[in-house]
Amino acid sequence: MSGSTSANEFQVVVVGFGPSGAVAASLLGAEGIRSLAVDRDRAVYDKPRAIALDHEILRLFDNLGVAEQLRPYIAPFPASEHFGARGQLIRRIDMVSEPYPLGYTPTMVFTQPPVEEILRAHARSYPSVEVELGTELRRIEQAPDGVTLELRGDRGTRNLTADYVIACDGASSSVRRQLGIGFDDLVFDEPWLVVDLRVNVSGLAKLPRTAAQFCDPSRPTTYIVGPGTHRRFEIMLLPGEDPRAMEQPEQVWRLLARWLTPDDATLWRAASYRFHALVASKWREGRVFLAGDAAHQQPPFIGQGMCQGVRDVANLVWKLARVLRGDSGDALLDTYQDERSAHVRELTTRIKAIGHVICERDPEAAAARDIRILAEGGGEPRTITRQEIVPPLSCGLRADAPHATNGTLFPQPWVLTAGGRQLLDSACGAGWRLVLRGDSALAQSRDVAARAAEMGLRRIAIARADRDAGAGVLREESGVVTDWFARHGCAAAIVRPDHYVYGVAADEADLAGVLSGLAARLQ
Numbered sequence: 001m002s003g004s005t006s007a008n009e010f011q012v013v014v015v016g017f018g019p020s021g022a023v024a025a026s027l028l029g030a031e032g033i034r035s036l037a038v039d040r041d042r043a044v045y046d047k048p049r050a051i052a053l054d055h056e057i058l059r060l061f062d063n064l065g066v067a068e069q070l071r072p073y074i075a076p077f078p079a080s081e082h083f084g085a086r087g088q089l090i091r092r093i094d095m096v097s098e099p100y101p102l103g104y105t106p107t108m109v110f111t112q113p114p115v116e117e118i119l120r121a122h123a124r125s126y127p128s129v130e131v132e133l134g135t136e137l138r139r140i141e142q143a144p145d146g147v148t149l150e151l152r153g154d155r156g157t158r159n160l161t162a163d164y165v166i167a168c169d170g171a172s173s174s175v176r177r178q179l180g181i182g183f184d185d186l187v188f189d190e191p192w193l194v195v196d197l198r199v200n201v202s203g204l205a206k207l208p209r210t211a212a213q214f215c216d217p218s219r220p221t222t223y224i225v226g227p228g229t230h231r232r233f234e235i236m237l238l239p240g241e242d243p244r245a246m247e248q249p250e251q252v253w254r255l256l257a258r259w260l261t262p263d264d265a266t267l268w269r270a271a272s273y274r275f276h277a278l279v280a281s282k283w284r285e286g287r288v289f290l291a292g293d294a295a296h297q298q299p300p301f302i303g304q305g306m307c308q309g310v311r312d313v314a315n316l317v318w319k320l321a322r323v324l325r326g327d328s329g330d331a332l333l334d335t336y337q338d339e340r341s342a343h344v345r346e347l348t349t350r351i352k353a354i355g356h357v358i359c360e361r362d363p364e365a366a367a368a369r370d371i372r373i374l375a376e377g378g379g380e381p382r383t384i385t386r387q388e389i390v391p392p393l394s395c396g397l398r399a400d401a402p403h404a405t406n407g408t409l410f411p412q413p414w415v416l417t418a419g420g421r422q423l424l425d426s427a428c429g430a431g432w433r434l435v436l437r438g439d440s441a442l443a444q445s446r447d448v449a450a451r452a453a454e455m456g457l458r459r460i461a462i463a464r465a466d467r468d469a470g471a472g473v474l475r476e477e478s479g480v481v482t483d484w485f486a487r488h489g490c491a492a493a494i495v496r497p498d499h500y501v502y503g504v505a506a507d508e509a510d511l512a513g514v515l516s517g518l519a520a521r522l523q
Contacts, residue, residue, distance in 0.1 A: 006146070006163050006324075007145070007146075007161075008145075008146040008147075008161040008162050008163050009036075009160045009161050009162065010034050010035060010036045010130075010160065010161070010162040010163070011028075011033045011034045011035060011162065011163045011164065011324055012028055012033055012034075012035045012036075012162060012163065012164045012165070012166060012320060012324075013035070013036045013037075013038065013147070013149060013160070013162040013164075013165050013166075014028070014035065014036070014037040014038070014165075014166045014168060015038055015039075015137050015149075015165060015166070015167050015168065015169045015174075015175055016038075016039055016167065016168035016169035016170060016173075016292070016294070017037045017038065017039035017041075017120060017123075017131065017133065017168075018039070018116065018168060018170065018292070019050065019112075019115075019116055019119060019292075019306050019309065019310065020168040020291055020292030020293075020306075020309035020310060020312065020313055021037055021039065021166075021168035021169075021292070021313075022037070022116065022119035022120045022122070022123045023060070023064075023119060023123075023310050023313050023314070024037075024166050024168060024291065024313035024316075024317060025037040025123035025126075025129050025131070026064050026066075026119070026122050026123045026126065026129075027064070027313060027314065027317035027318075028126075028128070028129060028317055028320075028321075029123060029125070029126025029127075029128050029129040030064065030126065031317065031318075031321040032128050033128060033320070033321060033324060034128050035128060035129045035130070036129075036130045036131075036132065036160070036162070037123060037129065037130070037131045037132070038131075038132045038133075038135040038136075038137065038151060038153070039132075039133050039134075039135065039169075040134065040135060040136040040137075041133065041134075042133040042134045043133075044113050044116045044117050044120065045112075045113065045116075046113050047113070047196065047268060047269040048111055048112045048113065048196050048226070048230065048232075048268070048269065049112055050110075050112050050303075050305055050306035051109055051110065051112070051224060051226055051232055051303060052077055052107065052108065052109055052110070052224075052302075052303025052304070052305075052306070052307070053074075053107075053108050053109075053110055053303075053306060053307055053310075054106060054107050054108065054303075054304075054307055054386070054387075054390070055100065055101070055102040055103070055104040055105065055106045055107070055108075056102065056307070056311070056409060056499070057306075057307050057310050057311075058070075058074075058102075058104045058105075058108065059102050059103070059104065059412060059425065059499065060310060060314050060498075062104075062423070062425065062426070063425055063430050064122065065122075066118060066119065066122045069118050069122075070110070070115055070118055072114075073110050073111045073114045073115050073227060074108050074109070074110045074115075074227065075108060075109050075110075075225075075226070075227040075228070076095075076105045076107070076108055076109075077095065077105075077107040077108050077109045077211070077225075077303070077386075078209075078210040078211050078225055079092050079093065079094035079095075079210050079211065079383070080092065080093045080094070080210070080211040080212065080213055081208070081210055081211070081212050081213070082212075082213040082215055082358075082373075082381075083212065083213065083214050083215060083216075084215055084366070084367075084369070084370035084373075085215065085216060085217055085363060085366040085367050085369075085370055086367075086370070087214075087216075088370065089381045090215070090370050090373045090374055090381055091373050091374075091376075091377065091381050091382055091383070091384065092381060092382075092383040092384075093302065093383070093384055093385070093386060093389075094383050094384075094385055094386070095107040095385055095386055095387065096385045096387045096388075099413075099414075099477075099478035099479075099480050101387075101409070101411045101412070101480060102409065102411060102412045103412045103413065103414060103423045103424070106385075106386070106387055107303070107386050107387075109224065109225065109226045109227055109230075109303075110226075110227060111226065111227050111228075111230060132151070132153055132154075132155075133153075134153050134154055135151050135152070135153030135154070136151065136152050136153065137149060137150070137151060137169070137174055137175065138150040138151065138152050138157065139178070140165065140175060140178050140179075140288065142285075142286045142287055142288065146161045146162060146163055146287065147161065147162050147163075147164065147165050147286075147287050147288060148160070148161050149161075149162065149165065162287075163287065163324065164287045164288070164289070164320060164324075165287060165288045165289070166288075166289050166291055166313065166316065167288060167289065167290050167291065167294045168291050168292045168294060168309070168313070169294055170292070170293045170294060171293040171294070171297055173290065173293075173294035175288065175290070175294065176280065176290055176294050176295075179282075179285045179288060181280055181281060181282050181285065181290065182280075182281050183278040183279065183280055183281065184278070184279050184280070184281050185276075185277070185278055186277035186278065186279060186345070186348055186349065186352065187277065187352075188275065188276060188277035188299055188352050188355060188356075189274055189275070189276060189277075190236065190274065190275045190299070190355070190359055191236070191237040191241075191243055191272065191273070191274050191275075192234050192235060192236050192237060192272070192273055192274075192275055193234070193235045193236075193237055193243070193246050193247065193252070193255070193270065193271070193272050193273075194232065194233075194234050194235075194269070194270070194271050194272075194273060195232065195233045195234075195235065195252055195255075195256065195267070195269070195270045196226075196230065196231075196232050196267075196268040196269040196270075197230070197231050197232070197233070197260070197265040197266065197267060197268055198229050198230060198265060198266045198268055199229045199230075199231050199260070199264060199265040200229070200264060200265060200266075202263065202264050203231075203260050203264030203265045204229065206259060206260060206264065207223070207231060207259055207260070208223060208225075209225075210225065211223060211224050211225050213301075213358055215357065215358050215360065215366065215369070215370075216366075217360055217361050217362060217363050217365075217366040219235065219236060219238070219255075220235075220236040220358050220359055220360075220361075221233060221234065221235050221236065222234035222235075222301070222358070223259075224303075230268075231265070233255075233256060233259075234300065235255050236359060237272065243272030244272065246272060247270045247271060247272055248270075249262075249267055249270070252267060252270045253267075275299040275300065275355070276297045276298075276299070277297070277298055277299060277348050277351075277352050278296060278297045278298075279295070279296045279341060279344055279345055279348065280294070280295045280296065280341075282337065283295050283336060283337035283340060283341055284333065284334065284336060284337050289316055289333075289336060291309060291312035291313050291316065292308070292309030292312055292313075293305075293309065295312060295340070295341075295344070296308060296344045296348070298344070298347070298348040298351050298352075299348075299351050299352065299355045301351050301354045301355050301358060302351060302354065302386050302389055303386075304347060304351065304390070308344055308347070311340070311343070311498075312340050314498045315336055315339060315340055315498055316333075316336045316340075318496075318497040318498060319332050319333055319335065319336060320333065322522070327522070327523075328522050328523060329523070332397070332521075332522065335396040335397045338395050338396040339393050339395060339396035339397070342393075342394050342395050342396075343391060343393055343394070346391045346394065347389070347390060347391055350389050350391070351389075354389075357369060357373070392406075392407040392408040392409075392500075393406075393407030393408075393500055394407060395407075397496070397502065397521060398501075398502060398503065399494070399502055399503025399504075399514050399517060399518070400517055401503065401510075401513070401514065401517075403488070403490075403503065403504050404488060405488050405490070405493070405501045405504050406501055406502070406503055406504070407500055407501065408500065408501050409499055409500060409501075410435065410484075410493055410495045410499055410500070410501050411480045411481055411484050412424045412425060412480070412499075413462065413476035413477060413478060413479075413480040413481050414476065414477040414478065414480075415427050415462070415474045415475060415476050415477065416465055416474075416475045416476075416477060417474070421477065424460070424462075424474075424476075424481075427474065428458060428460050428474075429458060430497055430499070431456075431458055431497050432455075432456060432457045432458065432494070432495070432496065432497060433457060433458045433459075433460055433494070433495040434448075434452045434457040434458070434459050434460070434492060434493075434494055434495075435460045435461075435462065435481065435492070435493045435495055436448070436459070436460065436461040436462070436491060436492050437461075437462070437463070437481075437482060437485045437490075437491040437492070438461040438462050438463025438464075438467070438470075438473040438474070438482075439463050439467060440491035440492075441491075441507070441508070442491050442492050442505075442507070442508060442511060443461040443473060443491075444470075445508060447508070448492075448508060448511065451512070451515055455515060455518070455519060457494070460474065461473040461474065462474045462475075462476050462481045462482065463475060463476070463482065464476060464479055464482050465477055488504065489506060490504040490505060490506050491505065491506055491507070492504060492505040492506075492510075492511050494514060494515070494518060502514075502518060503517070503518070
């Protein structure tokens with residue numbers, strides 16, 4: 001179906017204008033898709049909830065042109081030191097070292113309210129995007145040629161139609177409930193208290209300099225270093241404790257007494273949660289798609305909650321754009337659930353495993369846990385990276401020929417251009433790309449260049465800065481891409497608009513096969 005022939009008022013309606021919904025609206029706007037975003041709340045919630053994002057998400061924000069506006073509210077996420085039952089260091093979770101694979105600090109903390117305001121304003125800047133706040137979805141009905149939504153807001157109650165709907169309306173999603181879609185329970189249910197503080201100079205001197213996980217069976221506690229003076233504690237609640245009572249300031253300060261007094265900080269937020277591991281049984285019902293918390297919830301132990309929602313919409317929107325333009329058939333949209341559900345389930349399983357280690361309440365089991373974790377490091381605390389915890393795409397739109405790189409994120413180097421030092425996406429743009437090792441025969445092949453142009457792939461050849469690879473070849477600063485090619489035994493990578501590798505090839509014959517497979521899958 002082509003959007004140009006649609007009789008519906010909008011091509012896409014986004015229900016929910018939190019971070020995932022705002023990013024979805026911006027991505028739709030960047031594609032020129034006639035869109036409406038609605039939210040029943042008029043203003044951004046003025047307290048922090050999400051606190052972490054990673055380099056994949058900042059790369060997307062940079063593609064949208066909004067990263068520089070966000071930088072004042074973002075800071076590096078320091079290593080998280082895990083302390084055992086006796087207070088001994090048992091392991092660290094950190095980020096990969098430089099040169100950073102995507103060009104940005106791999107893991108970051110951020111302050112949600114101003115970031116969300118910027119994301120909303122950016123979405124509104126696109127001519128094809130309309131936004132209606134204070135607007136509630138009352139009813140949703142589907143037909144073969146579109147979706148009818150009943151909305152109630154400042155313009156009264158009215159019906160409108162859309163080709164597709166993206167439901168980003170949170171954990172209690174009314175769209176999900178109206179569609180009758182349930183959650184698969186991945187069996188994690190623990191009560192925690194989340195406390196956000198603005199800490200003064202005296203308080204900062206008392207706190208750890210890095211993030212920390214206190215795996216104390218008497219009271220497991222997480223400590224996170226946010227931007228500026230923002231600090232967060234996540235404190236496990238014990239059997240018999242009333243979650244609402246534990247939110248009260250006197251109880252909060254009692255729990256924080258080990259580290260701080262009320263003279264050291266201002267209490268910003270205290271909210272009790274049950275940390276769940278839930279994934280929607282279906283992510284697509286006809287022309288309606290679930291995304292963000294409407295589709296999944298996971299424990300927060302490596303800070304992937306908001307990242308997952310942004311990954312959802314980044315995966316979905318470029319596929320919707322192809323279908324709306326008539327470039328691909330509707331079956332392409334089925335890969336959204338295939339890819340994102342499997343990815344979320346695998347990452348949630350890994351996060352659960354970390355959570356079970358942290359949440360151990362039995363002293364003997366906790367002591368055994370500490371011995372086991374130290375043994376895994378040869379008797380010393382070992383360091384694992386957050387990046388190795390996040391899995392690749394394991395299915396969906398990937399090349400049929402198996403390869404370790406299929407479904408992984410393609411790296412982004414700093415390249416040296418006539419305009420100065422730039423990140424690859426800034427220099428060359430995103431979209432579908434064919435990236436070639438600059439010193440390979442593939443980079444010199446006219447047939448390869450012609451095939452890439454025929455398929456609408458942006459051809460990019462990259463070589464090391466110290467190599468004279470000839471005209472039309474970009475020089476990269478730190479060997480990020482050329483080392484990646486060498487490590488994986490290939491000379492070409494087909495990269496999707498969301499930066500995941502579709503497939504790779506070592507020579508022209510291999511590449512011809514991979515490109516033919518891609519053309520068939522997309523059409």
